[in-house]
Amino acid sequence: MTGPAARAAAGACLLPRTAVHHSEGVDSRESDYARPAGDVKALMIFLSFPDAVPDLTPQEVVADHFPATSRFFAAASYGQFRLHVHPVTRWLRMPHPSTDYLINRDWDAADRTDYLRDALRVADPVVDFHGYDVVYLVADPDAPGVDSDATKVVNLAAPVTVDGNPLRRLVTVFERHPPDRNVLAHETGHVYDLPDLYYRPPAGSNADWDTHVGDWDLMGSQFGLAPEPFAWHKWKLGWLAPGQVGCVARTGVTYHDLTPDETPGGPKLVVVRTGPDQALAVEARTRTGNDATTCAEGVLVYRVRSDRESGDGPVDVMDGHPATSACPGTSVYPPLADAPLGVGESWAAPDGSTQVTVTGRAQDGTWTVRITQRLPRTAGARG
CATH class of the missing domain: 2.60.98 (Tick-borne Encephalitis virus Glycoprotein; domain 1)
Structure with missing residues (x-):
């Protein structure tokens, strides 16, 4: 199936989409990814833990990311992508202490699965997931086991259906307060099939993360001086x-x-x-x-x-x-x-x-x- 990109120029310049993760090919689009177009509803769920009492209200955490994230995409898309966040108004308590989940950047798949399963279990009775294209699972940033470096999009091998809504990817947010600039816009970019453009050096290396694109495009660095998407x-x-x-x-x-x-x-x-x-x-x-x-x-x-x-x-x-x-x-x-x-x-x-x-x-x-x-x-x- 050809996507919107495939109609934008002569076929001679359409790079083929390959099997690599988040391929930059533009001759077709991956059907599992939703289109960032029109009015898109995003659900934001707040997760607390038995080993910590949140210092922040959900409203304060929402303000860390919105309306800034919506404004970023509205400008970048020339008004074609309008992201509307619908936050849950209270903290939902996870069944285990934050330290039990062993949250970190290179999260073990089994531990991450336990976290996602528990998050959906505590949310499902009180949250209606129907009709949401994007789901943000936001952890209490001050809980002792929360690692801000672990914020990422989790791509599920098979979608999980909640309230009739098949969820193929979830944005797990562990950001400190205040958060990194444009961090949620970066992660939302992954939801729509954009790749990481930074370089991750081997463990123990002093190499720079930003040698590929520097400040250009937030998929390279959320701190960049020129975060507009390429x-x-x-x-x-x-x-x-x-x-x-x-x-x-x-x-x-x-x-x-x-x-x-x-x-x-x-x-x-x-x-x-x-x-x-x-x-x-x-x-x-x-x-x-x-x-x-x-x-x-x-x-x-x-x-x-x-x-x-x-x-x-x-x-x-x-x-x-x-x-x-x-x-x-x-x-x-x-x-x-x-x-x-x-x-x-x-x-x-x-x-x-x-x-x-x-x-x-x-x-x-x-x-x-x-x-x-x-x-x-x-x-x-x-x-």
């Missing part, structure tokens, strides 16, 4: 209309206009096909909307791979200024904070196959880019 993700989610995506699939020189990713209307994305499962994406980013705190403005170039799973580098931002960094006090990864290209600047692929040059910026904010596509040097060499 235009590629908006294409994948169906938020871009057919005329807003351009395709370069042959050699030659082409010119393209780009309006900022953060603002409604106009062309948003140019895709340069570079391989069976790879493409370059080109978009404009400016200091407005969800990106009001961005470190730099300009034209952003990034590589997308549909054969890389969530957390394994499906997206890499190309550094337009590799000799410099920026915003060391606020950026999650300063080397990429100044990645966008300004007027008159270019980025070229190492093999010489693609060059992206920013040729102008109009008074209305539209950026113009020239894309030169050649045969790679290795392909054109003769011995």
